[in-house]
Amino acid sequence: xxxxxxxxxxxxxxxxxxxxxxxxxxxxxxxxxxxxxxxxxxxxxxxxxxxxxxxxxxxxxxxxxxxxxxxxxxxxxxxxxxxxxxxxxxxxxxxxxxxxxxxxxxxxxxxxxxxxxxxxxxxxxxxxxxxxxxxxxxxxxxxxxxxxxxxxxxxxxxxxxxxxxxxxxxxxxxxxxxxxxxxxxxxxxxxxxxxxxxxxxxxxxxxxxxxxxxxxxxxxxxxxxxxxxxxxxxxxxxxxxxxxxxxxxxxxxxxxxxxxxxxxxxxxxxxxxxxxxxxxxxxxxxxxxxxxxxxxxxxxxxxxxxxxxxxxxxxxxxxxxxxxxxxxxxxxxxxxxxxxxxxxxxxxxxxxxxxxxxxxxxxxxxxxxxxxxxxxxxxxxxxxxxxxxxxxxxxxxxxxxxxxxxxxxxxxxxxxxxxxxxxxxxxxxxxxxxxxxxxxxxxxxxxxxxxxxxxxxxxxxxxxxxxxxxxxxxxxxxxx
RNA sequence: CGAUGCGUGGCUCAGCUUGGUAGAGCGCUGCGUUCGGGACGCAGAGGUCGCAGGUUCAAAUCCUGUCGCAUCGACCA
Numbered sequence: 001x002x003x004x005x006x007x008x009x010x011x012x013x014x015x016x017x018x019x020x021x022x023x024x025x026x027x028x029x030x031x032x033x034x035x036x037x038x039x040x041x042x043x044x045x046x047x048x049x050x051x052x053x054x055x056x057x058x059x060x061x062x063x064x065x066x067x068x069x070x071x072x073x074x075x076x077x078x079x080x081x082x083x084x085x086x087x088x089x090x091x092x093x094x095x096x097x098x099x100x101x102x103x104x105x106x107x108x109x110x111x112x113x114x115x116x117x118x119x120x121x122x123x124x125x126x127x128x129x130x131x132x133x134x135x136x137x138x139x140x141x142x143x144x145x146x147x148x149x150x151x152x153x154x155x156x157x158x159x160x161x162x163x164x165x166x167x168x169x170x171x172x173x174x175x176x177x178x179x180x181x182x183x184x185x186x187x188x189x190x191x192x193x194x195x196x197x198x199x200x201x202x203x204x205x206x207x208x209x210x211x212x213x214x215x216x217x218x219x220x221x222x223x224x225x226x227x228x229x230x231x232x233x234x235x236x237x238x239x240x241x242x243x244x245x246x247x248x249x250x251x252x253x254x255x256x257x258x259x260x261x262x263x264x265x266x267x268x269x270x271x272x273x274x275x276x277x278x279x280x281x282x283x284x285x286x287x288x289x290x291x292x293x294x295x296x297x298x299x300x301x302x303x304x305x306x307x308x309x310x311x312x313x314x315x316x317x318x319x320x321x322x323x324x325x326x327x328x329x330x331x332x333x334x335x336x337x338x339x340x341x342x343x344x345x346x347x348x349x350x351x352x353x354x355x356x357x358x359x360x361x362x363x364x365x366x367x368x369x370x371x372x373x374x375x376x377x378x379x380x381x382x383x384x385x386x387x388x389x390x391x392x393x394x395x396x397x398x399x400x401x402x403x404x405x406x407x408x409x410x411x412x413x414x415x416x417x418x419x420x421x422x423x424x425x426x427x428x429x430x431x432x433x434x435x436x437x438x439x440x441x442x443x444x445x446x447x448x449x450x451x452x453x454x455x456x457x458x459x460x461x462x463x464x465x466x467x468x469x470x471x472x473x474x475x476x477x478x479x480x
Numbered sequence: 481c482g483a484u485g486c487g488u489g490g491c492u493c494a495g496c497u498u499g500g501u502a503g504a505g506c507g508c509u510g511c512g513u514u515c516g517g518g519a520c521g522c523a524g525a526g527g528u529c530g531c532a533g534g535u536u537c538a539a540a541u542c543c544u545g546u547c548g549c550a551u552c553g554a555c556c557a
């Protein structure tokens with residue numbers, strides 16, 4: 001059919017070229033536009049609204065755990081960045097430098113924050129005096145800049161939006177507790193709100209954050225079987241405290257170093273939503289994060305009464321607490337259907353003269369395309385039920401995809417075969433040496449994603465790479 | 481930073497080999513007919529061909545330089 005052909009031209013099929021499919025969806029769903037600066041994107045209303053919903057939901061959850069929002073400067077003097085050795089080595093290659101103020105060279109150059117550990121530490125060093133000042137649980141919503149070589153919308157841009165939480169605690173135990181608490185908060189958010197199942201785990205030393213004692217991560221699996229690190233939570237121990245001299249006086253009048261954490265989630269999550277739920281017709285948004293949950297599309301809207309009735313329907317849905325929009329533009333209905341699908345709006349309501357006469361309307365699920373007829377007086381409850389079903393079903397499908405893309409291997413040959421032929425996570429034992437980790441990466445391009453937090457039965461008792469005794473279970477995979 | 485590709489109306493591109501003063505489709509504007517899976521007719525608007533030099537009577541086209549963007553690798557959320 002000619003019409004199908006047009007759709008196919010608009011969005012490349014996932015199976016043909018996943019990377020191109022992703023780019024097409026990002027553009028056709030009008031989430032972003034490219035800007036004139038490489039790697040910096042214009043986030044358009046449809047994309048920003050998703051981010052706002054992510055923000056609102058995360059922010060609410062943070063505050064329930066006692067977190068307060070603050071704002072730090074965006075510039076970091078070079079001397080401040082230099083204070084923690086590992087940290088500066090990790091970030092120096094990708095920071096942007098400000099060298100002039102107006103026409104005059106600065107005495108000391110400053111970088112645009114790639115992350116704000118150093119700023120928070122500098123602040124905490126003065127602000128924290130006594131055990132009574134602890135814990136400090138601050139978070140900031142901001143953008144950061146990392147001068148990436150290769151960029152992709154949402155997944156890796158030179159400037160991206162995120163939140164970074166930075167806490168300071170009296171004891172190592174408290175810091176570890178907060179680190180895990182935030183990791184679980186992230187995971188729950190992904191699963192409950194984004195309908196995106198994740199693997200929770202700890203990073204190996206090689207993969208951990210620059211300057212951290214331990215890094216925890218949630219790893220999601222994209223539709224093409226590649227992993228995406230979707231959120232991280234770091235325990236810094238007292239490393240930064242010692243570098244920045246953040247000390248407090250305890251109850252016994254002794255000076256102690258604080259123990260710190262930091263944790264972050266970014267606009268990359270939008271990329272994850274696209275690649276976990278999207279299909280060949282475009283974006284598919286989980287109802288809980290969708291800016292518009294229902295789109296009302298009038299058919300033959302020029303006919304007497306159609307628009308009025310459609311508006312009435314919209315108002316009923318709105319009153320029921322559903323985020324609803326009506327497309328009364330002069331495009332043809334077919335156009336509007338495609339548009340709604342590309343944008344991933346969970347439910348479309350079709351209403352035309354025939355429906356009005358019969359006192360009915362048609363609801364269409366974005367995820368399954370299933371059509372449900374219902375009487376006009378039942379539209380709100382039908383839509384509410386459908387939204388819940390969609391949210392639940394999307395999670396179930398993503399969960400099924402994740403679980404069916406985990407291979408368990410005992411030998412190196414099987415490992416290589418899995419990387420080649422079974423996209424997804426690979427569960428395999430590891431001896432703990434960085435050598436093996438590097439070798440695996442060189443041989444297969446797969447990296448260690450994480451060591452699962454949850455106790456899982458050992459796959460074998462020897463390292464999948466070197467064959468030496470091993471007791472660490474690692475999830476491996478190709479990653480974005 | 482390496483490899484590849486691309487810069488021509490808002491978008492996708494043709495034209496470049498062989499130099500002669502810019503085209504198509506889509507989109508946009510107006511009017512009319514349409515409307516249950518990207519409708520159609522008619523009439524319009526819109527481009528110093530990425531930038532800078534050079535060659536030439538004449539450059540989108542040839543030469544030199546330069547900038548930018550995309551995709552793929554190494555590094556990273």
